[in-house]
Amino acid sequence: MVEPTEGSRGERTWRRITTWDAPPGFNMGLDEALLESDESPPTLRLYTWNPATLSLGYFQRFADVPGTERAQVVVRRITGGGAIHHANELTFSLTTGLDDPLYRGPIAASYRRVHGAIVRALGRLGIEAGLRGETALASDREGTGMCFHASTALDLVWNERKGVGSAQRRRNGRVLHHGSIKLGTTPLEGDIATVGERATPAQVCEMADALENELAETLGLVFEAGVPTAAERVLAHELGTRFLDPAFLRRR
Amino acid sequence: MRPDDRKYLETHEWAKVTGDIALIGLTDFAIHELCSGNEGDLVYCDLPETGRTLEVGETFGEIESVKAVADLSSPVEGEVIEVNEAIEDHLEILSSDPWEQGWMVKIKLTKKSMDHLIDAETYESMLAKQS
Numbered sequence: 001m002v003e004p005t006e007g008s009r010g011e012r013t014w015r016r017i018t019t020w021d022a023p024p025g026f027n028m029g030l031d032e033a034l035l036e037s038d039e040s041p042p043t044l045r046l047y048t049w050n051p052a053t054l055s056l057g058y059f060q061r062f063a064d065v066p067g068t069e070r071a072q073v074v075v076r077r078i079t080g081g082g083a084i085h086h087a088n089e090l091t092f093s094l095t096t097g098l099d100d101p102l103y104r105g106p107i108a109a110s111y112r113r114v115h116g117a118i119v120r121a122l123g124r125l126g127i128e129a130g131l132r133g134e135t136a137l138a139s140d141r142e143g144t145g146m147c148f149h150a151s152t153a154l155d156l157v158w159n160e161r162k163g164v165g166s167a168q169r170r171r172n173g174r175v176l177h178h179g180s181i182k183l184g185t186t187p188l189e190g191d192i193a194t195v196g197e198r199a200t201p202a203q204v205c206e207m208a209d210a211l212e213n214e215l216a217e218t219l220g221l222v223f224e225a226g227v228p229t230a231a232e233r234v235l236a237h238e239l240g241t242r243f244l245d246p247a248f249l250r251r252r
Numbered sequence: 253m254r255p256d257d258r259k260y261l262e263t264h265e266w267a268k269v270t271g272d273i274a275l276i277g278l279t280d281f282a283i284h285e286l287c288s289g290n291e292g293d294l295v296y297c298d299l300p301e302t303g304r305t306l307e308v309g310e311t312f313g314e315i316e317s318v319k320a321v322a323d324l325s326s327p328v329e330g331e332v333i334e335v336n337e338a339i340e341d342h343l344e345i346l347s348s349d350p351w352e353q354g355w356m357v358k359i360k361l362t363k364k365s366m367d368h369l370i371d372a373e374t375y376e377s378m379l380a381k382q383s
Contacts, residue, residue: 080295080317099382105285107317152319167320168320170323171311172325173263
């Protein structure tokens with residue numbers, strides 16, 4: 001495993017929005033609303049899903065993900081990469097302008113900054129994680145289309161398995177960074193790295209607190225608790241229906 | 253210095269105009285940001301159908317690298333009359349020759365003024381401030 005490099009420092013205020021057990025359309029709609037709106041402040045979202053939902057990567061073919069037949073709900077993300085079963089996990093998103101020091105420069109550098117904070121957050125929970133580097137993983141497997149069964153050098157791993165999934169969308173000078181930290185396994189994501197057995201509410205909160213604290217300390221951010229504005233909620237609602245639309249789901 | 257025979261959008265698309273036709277592409281800077289010099293990291297590029305009309309700033313396509321999907325914004329207004337089909341199967345063209353072979357779409361302009369775009373020198377200055 002490779003040690004991520006230190007993040008860029010500087011005291012910058014971000015909003016933090018926490019939404020536990022939110023519906024899938026709302027989760028994806030709000031993330032896209034935060035990406036779309038130039039007036040939205042830099043925002044960290046910490047969230048979970050109800051019901052558990054399988055999300056496809058933006059460019060994935062529906063037919064290439066066998067798990068769609070077993071999932072209760074399926075959506076398509078606007079971020080790329082593989083499919084993720086959003087159960088037993090903490091999901092987060094970071095949305096800001098591309099001129100933010102966190103996202104300036106090569107995409108790989110932005111991943112190292114964010115992943116450096118996640119490594120320290122996992123360390124608070126006793127998990128020794130690091131970047132994958134050039135070594136293939138025990139969790140890599142073909143044919144599932146699942147994000148956690150495919151890995152790159154920038155992915156976070158422990159126990160020789162992938163434990164954090166992440167992807168970015170860049171649009172009109174802004175960026176949306178999605179991440180999933182696995183607290184337990186799911187039926188569609190066997191033999192991956194997890195923090196524990198399953199995601200109890202207490203464990204979700206413990207992971208969320210650790211992540212927020214380390215994003216603050218490692219990256220020099222100050223988080224203020226907030227909620228979506230009325231305009232963001234309206235836009236989230238408008239955009240949210242698309243993610244479950246059969247035409248969008250089967251666009252590829 | 254980037255080519256000064258074309259103009260640029262702040263979001264890193266370029267437009268090279270000849271008469272009422274513009275070739276549109278993505279700069280080397282944007283490609284490098286997406287794949288950090290590893291051309292194998294580019295995995296997909298979705299370009300529009302011919303016949304589609306575009307406004308300035310409208311998304312005309314999407315490009316995916318291993319870790320990010322980025323929108324492609326049109327620097328000009330007009331109708332897509334040709335798409336560079338070679339890119340879909342040979343994404344490495346975007347890295348090896350973003351200025352000539354790496355053009356993405358050809359557009360018949362409905363508005364010829366390019367005053368909303370920045371020249372190469374201004375684009376270079378913008379990049380210098382970002383780094």
